[in-house]
Amino acid sequence: MIAARHISKSFPGVLANQDVSFDVSAGEVHSLLGENGAGKSTLAAILTGLYQPDAGHVELNGARVALKSPRHGLALGIGMVHQHFRLVSQFTVAENISLGDRKQNWILSTKKVEDAVREIGERYGLPVDPRARISELTVGEQQRVEIIKTLYRGAQILLLDEPTSVLTPQEVTTLFDSVRTLASEGKSVIFISHKLGEVMDISDRVTVMRDGKVVGNTAVADTSREELARMMVGRDVDLSAIRATKPAGAPLLEVRGLTAKSARSHVSNASIVVKAGEIVGIAGVSGNGQRALAEGIAGLTPLIDGHVTICGTDVTSKGSIAARKAGLSYVPEDRNGTGLAPSLSISENMLLTEDLPFLVNHKSAVAKAEEAITTYSIKTPGASTATRMLSGGNVQKVLLARELGHDPQVLIVSSPTWGLDVGAVEFVRSKLNELRSQGRAILLISEDLDEVRALSDRIYVIFEGKIVMECPGEGADVTTLGLAMAGASA
Amino acid sequence: MTQESVLILTLAGAIGTGTPLVFAAIGGVISERAGVINLGMEGMMLIGAVTTFLVVNKTGSPLLGFIAGGIAGALLALIHATLAISLRANQIVCGLALTIFGTGLASFIGKPIEGAGLEKSFSKLKIPFLSDIPAVGPVLFKQDGLVYFSWFVALLASLYLNRTRTGLSLRAVGENPATADAMGLSVVRMRYAHVIIGGLLAGFGGSYVILRIVPAWSQAGTTNGIGWIALALVVFASWRPLRVIGGAYLFGVALQANFALQAKGITVIPAEFLAMLPYLLTVVILVVLTANRRTRGAGAPAALGLPFVRDER
Numbered sequence: 065m066i067a068a069r070h071i072s073k074s075f076p077g078v079l080a081n082q083d084v085s086f087d088v089s090a091g092e093v094h095s096l097l098g099e100n101g102a103g104k105s106t107l108a109a110i111l112t113g114l115y116q117p118d119a120g121h122v123e124l125n126g127a128r129v130a131l132k133s134p135r136h137g138l139a140l141g142i143g144m145v146h147q148h149f150r151l152v153s154q155f156t157v158a159e160n161i162s163l164g165d166r167k168q169n170w171i172l173s174t175k176k177v178e179d180a181v182r183e184i185g186e187r188y189g190l191p192v193d194p195r196a197r198i199s200e201l202t203v204g205e206q207q208r209v210e211i212i213k214t215l216y217r218g219a220q221i222l223l224l225d226e227p228t229s230v231l232t233p234q235e236v237t238t239l240f241d242s243v244r245t246l247a248s249e250g251k252s253v254i255f256i257s258h259k260l261g262e263v264m265d266i267s268d269r270v271t272v273m274r275d276g277k278v279v280g281n282t283a284v285a286d287t288s289r290e291e292l293a294r295m296m297v298g299r300d301v302d303l304s305a306i307r308a309t310k311p312a313g314a315p316l317l318e319v320r321g322l323t324a325k326s327a328r329s330h331v332s333n334a335s336i337v338v339k340a341g342e343i344v345g346i347a348g349v350s351g352n353g354q355r356a357l358a359e360g361i362a363g364l365t366p367l368i369d370g371h372v373t374i375c376g377t378d379v380t381s382k383g384s385i386a387a388r389k390a391g392l393s394y395v396p397e398d399r400n401g402t403g404l405a406p407s408l409s410i411s412e413n414m415l416l417t418e419d420l421p422f423l424v425n426h427k428s429a430v431a432k433a434e435e436a437i438t439t440y441s442i443k444t445p446g447a448s449t450a451t452r453m454l455s456g457g458n459v460q461k462v463l464l465a466r467e468l469g470h471d472p473q474v475l476i477v478s479s480p481t482w483g484l485d486v487g488a489v490e491f492v493r494s495k496l497n498e499l500r501s502q503g504r505a506i507l508l509i510s511e512d513l514d515e516v517r518a519l520s521d522r523i524y525v526i527f528e529g530k531i532v533m534e535c536p537g538e539g540a541d542v543t544t545l546g547l548a549m550a551g552a553s554a
Numbered sequence: 555m556t557q558e559s560v561l562i563l564t565l566a567g568a569i570g571t572g573t574p575l576v577f578a579a580i581g582g583v584i585s586e587r588a589g590v591i592n593l594g595m596e597g598m599m600l601i602g603a604v605t606t607f608l609v610v611n612k613t614g615s616p617l618l619g620f621i622a623g624g625i626a627g628a629l630l631a632l633i634h635a636t637l638a639i640s641l642r643a644n645q646i647v648c649g650l651a652l653t654i655f656g657t658g659l660a661s662f663i664g665k666p667i668e669g670a671g672l673e674k675s676f677s678k679l680k681i682p683f684l685s686d687i688p689a690v691g692p693v694l695f696k697q698d699g700l701v702y703f704s705w706f707v708a709l710l711a712s713l714y715l716n717r718t719r720t721g722l723s724l725r726a727v728g729e730n731p732a733t734a735d736a737m738g739l740s741v742v743r744m745r746y747a748h749v750i751i752g753g754l755l756a757g758f759g760g761s762y763v764i765l766r767i768v769p770a771w772s773q774a775g776t777t778n779g780i781g782w783i784a785l786a787l788v789v790f791a792s793w794r795p796l797r798v799i800g801g802a803y804l805f806g807v808a809l810q811a812n813f814a815l816q817a818k819g820i821t822v823i824p825a826e827f828l829a830m831l832p833y834l835l836t837v838v839i840l841v842v843l844t845a846n847r848r849t850r851g852a853g854a855p856a857a858l859g860l861p862f863v864r865d866e867r
Contacts, residue, residue: 135738150736152729154856155722163726164737168719 065090065252066111066142066221071120073106080106081117082276088221088252093243095255095263095284097296098273100456100485104256107273108223111254112144113137135164143214144223147230149206153199157181157192161213177216184212188249189242203350204235211242222246223254228262232349233513233546240266258296258486260289261514272296297486305518306497307538312521313340316391316505317361317474322370324360331356331529333370338474338505343496345520345537346509349549353529354509355397358476361507362394363387375473388417391473395463395480397509399456403463406452410437410444413451414466436465457488464495475499478509493519513545527551564807564814565693569701570766572806574599574759574777576704578784579791579798580711581755585631586788587715588748589728589857593649594634595756596781597656598627602760603776604660607672610765616676620700620761627757628750630656635749639742642861653781661773672769676700700762704799707755711795724748728855731862741862759784779833780809786836789843792853808832 067087073080081103088094096104109115111122113131121128124140131137134144151160158177162168168177181194190208198206207227214222224243228236243253243266257263263270264284272280272295280295294300317338324331331353338344348354359365361372363384371380374390384394396402404413411433415424433447440461444454451459460480467475477496481489496506496519510516516523520537525548533548578595585592592598602623610619630652637648676698685695715721726734727744735741763777783805791797812828815821 133738134736146736150733152726152733154729155726159722162719163722163734164739165719170719172717172719172722 065092065125066254067123068107068111069120069123071107071110071117071122073110073115073117079276081110083120084273084276084278085120086271086278086281087123088254090220090252091247091250092269093247093253093255093267095257095267095270096273097257097260097263097270097292099258099296099487100483102273102296103276104273105225106276108144108225108254108256111137112142112223138214138217138219141218141220142223143217143219143221145207145210145214145225145227147226149210151198151206151209154197156195156197157201157209157212158194160198160209161194161216165217180216181212184215188215188245189238202235203230204232204238207231207239208242219251221252221254223256225256226258227255228257228259230350230511232549233542234550236262259514260292260296263292264289274298293486306493308341308343308500308521310341310501312342313503315339316375317507318371318373319361320371320373322357322360322372323368324356324365324370325368326356326359326365329353329355329359329529331360331526334526334529334531336507336524336531338507340473340505341500341503342521343500343506343508343519343537345516345523346507346526347513347516347523347545347549348509348511348526350511352526352549354478354526356529357526358394358396358478358507358509361387361476362392364394388470393467393470393472393475395460395467395475395477397478397482399459399463400452404451404459407450409433409448409450410442410454410462411447413462414469417466417470436462436469440465456483457485460484460488460492464492468495468499472504474505474507476507476509479511480508481512481515482510513542513549517542517545525549560814560818562689562692563817564810566696567813568803568806568810569693569697570806571809572802572804573701573704574762574767574780575784575787575802575805576708576759576799577762578756578759578781579787579802580708580795581627581752581759582784582788583791583793583795583798584711584715584724584755585749585752586858587728587793587855588724588745589731589855589860589862590635590638590745590749590752591645591649591859592631592634592749592752592756593646593785594630594652594656594753595649595784596777596779597653597660598630598753598756599760599763599777599781599784600660600774601630601656602627602757603764604664604771605757606761607664607667607764607771610675611667611670611673614674616674616765620758620765623761623764624754624757627760628754631750631753631756632746634753635746638861639745639749642863645859645861657774664771664773667771668773670771672764675765675769698766700766704762708795708799715795725855728857731857731860732864735862735864745862756781756784783832783836786840789854790839793855794853805832805835808835 065088069085071081071084084107098104110117113134113136122131158174158181161181162172162177178194185191190212192205192208227239231239247253255267267284269283271278272292274296315337319334319336322331322334334357346354360367363379363382363386366381374387374392377390379387379390400406411429414433415429430447437444437447442458442461444458451462480492500506508519517537517540523535523537523540524531525533525545527549578599582592582595605626606619606623609622610616634648634652637643638645678696679699681695685691715725723739724744727741731741760777768776787798787801790801808831811831812825815828816825
C-alpha cells in the first residue's frame with residue numbers, strides 16, 4: 065500500500081535516514097523498531113509529508129507521490145497519531161475533530177461530527193463521548209480521539225508513534241484489539257516503537273532501524289525478542305530483572321500517613337517504608353499522586369498530614385534542605401525544569417544543591433563538572449553548555465551525577481529512564497543496582513511497569529492518591545498490577 | 555427633577571459611557587483569544603479618536619469619521635502584529651510601546667485642533683415601540699445608532715467565536731497553536747487577522763468617545779485611560795464577548811456616578827474621589843478575580859502572550 069524507496073535525509077550534522085526502504089501492504093500491522101535517534105521518527109515524518117526526502121521517494125499503491133505536507137498526506141489517506149497528542153484540551157472531542165476540517169460548513173454543525181465519532185467508535189472499538197472535553201478524558205481516551213480523528217479524515221494508513229508509552233496494560237490490550245480490527249478492515253498500521261514485547265505481540269512484520277539505516281526486515285513469526293534486541297542495539301543487551309542479593313537492612317525512609325498536594329497531584333494517607341539495600345517501586349499511571357508523594361517526602365511541598373523520617377531524622381514539613389541534610393536525594397521526572405535549571409550550564413547546575421560561600425568558585429565547579437562528564441560519559445561540547453542543549457539521556461546523566469555526588473542514603477527517582485534509549489536505560493539501571501548493593505534505600509517511581517517489575521524488591525501500587533496494593537517484586541503479576549493501577553479493587 | 559428621572563438619566567448615560575468599552579474590550583477579546591495581548595489599546599483608541607475628529611470636521615460625515623477611526627486603530631494594530639507575531643517581540647513591551655507611541659502621535663496630529671469642538675455627530679435614534687416601555691425604553695432604546703451597532707458587534711463576535719469554523723480555528727490558535735499548526739491552520743495569518751480586527755474595534759471605541767462623549771479634542775484627556783479599563787474588562791468578562799456588555803455598563807455607571815451625584819447636589823463624597831471610582835473598581839475586580847482560585851485565569855486562552863515558533867526537529 066505504502067512504500068519507501070531508498071530514502072535518505074540529513075539534517076545539519078546528522079544523517080537521519082540513509083538509503084531506507086520498506087513497504088507495508090493493506091491489512092498489515094508493520095512495526096518500525098529502533099532506539100531513540102535510530103531514524104524512525106524521521107522516516108515517519110517523510111511518510112506523512114512533514115519532511116521531504118533528500119533522495120529516494122515514497123510510493124502509494126504503486127505510484128510515486130511527492131507529499132508536500134501532513135495535510136496533503138492525510139488527503140491521500142496517510143494519518144499519524146503522535147506520541148504527544150495534537151489536541152486542544154479545552155475543546156470537546158467533536159470540536160477537536162472539526163478543527164481544520166475544510167469539509168465543514170462555515171457555520172459549524174457539531175451534530176454531524178458527533179454522529180460520525182460514535183459510528184467510527186463502534187466500528188473499531190474506540191468508544192468515546194464526542195461531547196466530553198479533552199481535559200476530562202483519560203490518556204487512553206485521548207489517544208482514541210487521535211485515532212478517530214485520522215479515521216474521520218479518511219486515513220487508510222495509520223502511523224502510531226510510540227502509542228503505548230502512556231497507557232496502562234489494560235489500555236494497551238484495548239488499543240491492540242482496535243489495531244487488529246483496523247487491519248482486518250484492510251487498513252495498514254505502522255507501529256513505531258522501541259518496546260520489543262509489544263512489537264512481537266502486535267505486528268505481522270518488523271523493520272528494525274539503527275543509526276539511520278534499516279538493519280533488518282522480517283516476519284515476526286520468524287524471529288525472537290533476543291534477535292530483535294541484538295539488531296536494534298547492535299550488540300547483546302541485558303535488561304533482565306535484577307534483585308537484591310543481600311537481605312534488606314534497617315528502614316532508612318519511613319513515611320506514615322502522608323497527605324499532601326502539589327500542582328494537580330494529591331496523595332492521601334500513604335505509608336511507605338524503604339529499607340537499606342532495597343529498591344521499592346511505586347507503580348501507577350501518571351497523574352495518580354506520584355508527584356505529590358515524591359515532593360511531600362522531599363520537603364518541596366508542606367504536608368497536610370503524616371510524618372516523614374529519613375535515616376532516623378524527622379523531616380516532616382521541614383523543607384527540602386532539611387530532607388537533603390538528612391541524607392535524601394531526589395531525581396524528579398521533570399528533569400529540565402524541576403531537576404535542573406535548563407538555561408544554566410552543566411557546571412552551574414552541579415552547584416545548585418551545594419552549600420556555597422558568597423563568592424562562587426567557578427574554576428573548581430568546572431573541574432568537578434568535567435570529572436562528572438568523564439565518569440558518566442556525558443556527551444556535551446563542554447562543562448559550560450546549557451543543559452537545555454543536551455539530549456534526554458545526557459540531561460538525566462547530569463542530574464544523576466549531581467544527586468549521587470552527595471552520596472545519598474535515600475534516593476527518590478521518578479521515571480528515571482523515561483525517553484532514554486536502551487544504552488542509557490542500561491546505564492541508569494546499573495547505577496541504581498550499584499547503589500542498592502551499597503546498602504542505600506531507593507524509591508523508584510515509574511509508569512513503566514516493566515521497569516518497576518525488573519528492578520524492585522517490593523512494589524506499591526498508587527491509584528488516585530492512595531496506596532492500593534503492596535506485593536513483592538519477584539514474580540509480580542502484570543494483570544494483577546495493571547488492574548490495581550486502573551483502580552479495580554482486588 | 556424626580557428621583558426616577560435622575561436614575562434613568564444616569565443609567566442611559568452609563569450605557570453611552572460604557573459603549574467605547576464595549577467596542578474596545580470585544581476587540582481585546584478577539585485579539586487575546588488568538589493568543590495576543592494588546593496593551594496598546596489606549597493608544598489605538600486615541601489614534602481612532604483624533605482621526606475621527608479630523609475626518610468629521612473635514613467631510614462633515616460622522617459615519618465616515620467613525621470608519622476612519624476604526625481603520626486608524628487597525629493600522630496601529632498592524633504594527634503590533636508585526637512586532638509581536640512576525641518578530642516575536644515580547645507582547646507586553648511592544649503593547650506598552652504602542653500606547654506611548656499612539657498617545658504621542660495622536661497629540662502631535664491633534665496639536666492644531668487642541669480644544670476645538672466637533673462640528674457634527676450622530677443624534678439619538680429612538681426605536682419605535684421599544685422606547686415606549688417605561689424605564690427600560692428610555693434607558694436602552696433611546697440611544698444613538700452606534701450603541702445598537704455595539705450590541706450587534708458583541709452578538710456577532712460571540713457567534714463567530716463559538717459557532718463558526720474560523721472561530722474554532724481562532725480559539726485553537728489561542729489555546730494550542732502547535733496543534734492548530736499541525737492541523738494545517740496558519741497560526742501567523744490567524745493571529746494577524748484578529749489582532750487587526752481587535753485594533754479596528756479599539757479604534758471604533760476611540761471614535762465613539764469623540765463622537766458622543768467628549769466632542770472636543772483634548773489630547774490624552776480624551777480617552778482618559780479607558781483603554782486600560784477595557785483591558786481589565788476582557789479579564790472580567792472571562793474572554794466572552796457577551797459578558798463584556800454587562801461589565802462595560804457597570805463601568806459606565808461608575809464613570810457616570812460623579813455627574814449624577816453632582817446633579818443631585820450630593821457633595822458629601824468629594825468629586826475627585828468619585829472620578830477615581832472606575833479605576834479603583836478596575837483594581838478591586840482584578841484583585842478579587844485573581845485572589846480566588848476558581849476564577850483566576852478562568853477562560854484565559856492557554857497560549858496567551860506566547861509567541862509561536864514551529865518546532866522543527
